[in-house]
Amino acid sequence: MSSSSATAHRTLRPRAKVVVIMGATGCGKSSLSMYLASRFPCEVINSDKMQLYRGLDITTNKIPLAERHGVPHHLLSSFDPNGAEMTPSEFRSRGHAAISGVVSGGKLPLVVGGSNSFIHALLVERFDPEAEVFSGLGSAASPELRYDCCFLWVDVSPPVLEEYQSKRVDKMLDMGAFDELAGYYDLRRTNPGGWTCLRKAIGVPEFDRYFMTYPPPRGVGPGDGWRREDAGMREDDPGREGAYKEVVRKIKKNAVELAKWQIMKIERLRGCGWELHSWTRRTRSGCRWRSSRRVAAGPGTLGE
Structure with missing residues (x-):
C-alpha cells in the first residue's frame, strides 16, 4: 500500500471514541468519572503518572476500591515502583492498548488523570518525544488526534x-x-x-x-x-x-503550585486547538454533574 493510500485508509477508518477528564489535582476528576460510569458503560484508564505504580495509595490519592463501584480501572497500581520510570512514549503505547481493549469490549474509555504530558503523548496522531510542547520554547501541540475525543475540563476556581x-x-x-x-x-x-x-x-x-x-x-x-x-x-x-x-x-x-502548572498545560493544549468543554466550579462540593449528559451528547462525542 502506498503512503498516500495508507493515509487515506487511516482517514476513512472510524476513530475510537474516548472521553478525557482533565483538571488540576483535587478538582474532582475521579468523582466525575464515577458519575459518567454510572450512566454509560465505561472503563477508566488512569493518566496520573504517580498512580501508575503500586504503593503509597493514600499519598498519591488513588480512588479507593470501594469508591470504584465495580468499574474496571486500567493502568492504576499496575507497575512495579522498583522498575524504570515510565516515559510518555511508553504510556502512549500502554494507553493505546488499554483503550483498544476497552473499545473491543463494547465499552467507552474514560481517560482520567492530571498528567497532561502523558495525555498529550497518548492522544496526538503523531508524537515526537523530543518536542518541548509545554515549555513555551518548542513546537505547539498538534490539534490532530488519533481518537474521537470529548474533553471535559473540571475547572475549579483557584481560591476554592x-x-x-x-x-x-x-x-x-x-x-x-x-x-x-x-x-x-x-x-x-x-x-x-x-x-x-x-x-x-x-x-x-x-x-x-x-x-x-x-x-x-x-x-x-x-x-x-x-x-x-x-x-x-x-x-x-x-x-x-x-x-x-x-x-x-x-x-x-x-x-497549589502543581495545580497551577497543570492548568497552564491544559490552557496551552486548548490554545493549540484542543476543543475542551470547561466546567467552572465555584464550589468543590455539592456538584452533581448535571450537565454531563448534555456535553456527552454533543457533536463528535459519545452521544452520536
Whole structure:
C-alpha cells in the first residue's frame, strides 16, 4: 500500500471514541468519572503518572476500591515502583492498548488523570518525544488526534481549589498517609533504591526531611499507628511540632503550585486547538454533574 493510500485508509477508518477528564489535582476528576460510569458503560484508564505504580495509595490519592463501584480501572497500581520510570512514549503505547481493549469490549474509555504530558503523548496522531510542547520554547501541540475525543475540563476556581487542597492534605494524613510515608522512609533506610518511581510524589521529599531529624522506628508501616505516637511526642516537643507543621505547609504549597502548572498545560493544549468543554466550579462540593449528559451528547462525542 502506498503512503498516500495508507493515509487515506487511516482517514476513512472510524476513530475510537474516548472521553478525557482533565483538571488540576483535587478538582474532582475521579468523582466525575464515577458519575459518567454510572450512566454509560465505561472503563477508566488512569493518566496520573504517580498512580501508575503500586504503593503509597493514600499519598498519591488513588480512588479507593470501594469508591470504584465495580468499574474496571486500567493502568492504576499496575507497575512495579522498583522498575524504570515510565516515559510518555511508553504510556502512549500502554494507553493505546488499554483503550483498544476497552473499545473491543463494547465499552467507552474514560481517560482520567492530571498528567497532561502523558495525555498529550497518548492522544496526538503523531508524537515526537523530543518536542518541548509545554515549555513555551518548542513546537505547539498538534490539534490532530488519533481518537474521537470529548474533553471535559473540571475547572475549579483557584481560591476554592486551594482551600480544598489544604483540607485534603490534612484528611490524607489522618487517613494514613503519614504512616505510608514513614514506612516508605524506613524501606529506603535498608534499600536506598527502593520504590524509586514514587520519590517525586508530593509528600515524599517533604516528609523525608522530617524523618531524617525525627526517624520512625524500624519496620514501621501502614496500620501501625505511628502517627498517633509521633503526635504524642510533638505535644512535648515544640521543635518537633514546628518541624511537622512546616512540612505540612510545604506539602500544601507544593500542591497549589502543581495545580497551577497543570492548568497552564491544559490552557496551552486548548490554545493549540484542543476543543475542551470547561466546567467552572465555584464550589468543590455539592456538584452533581448535571450537565454531563448534555456535553456527552454533543457533536463528535459519545452521544452520536
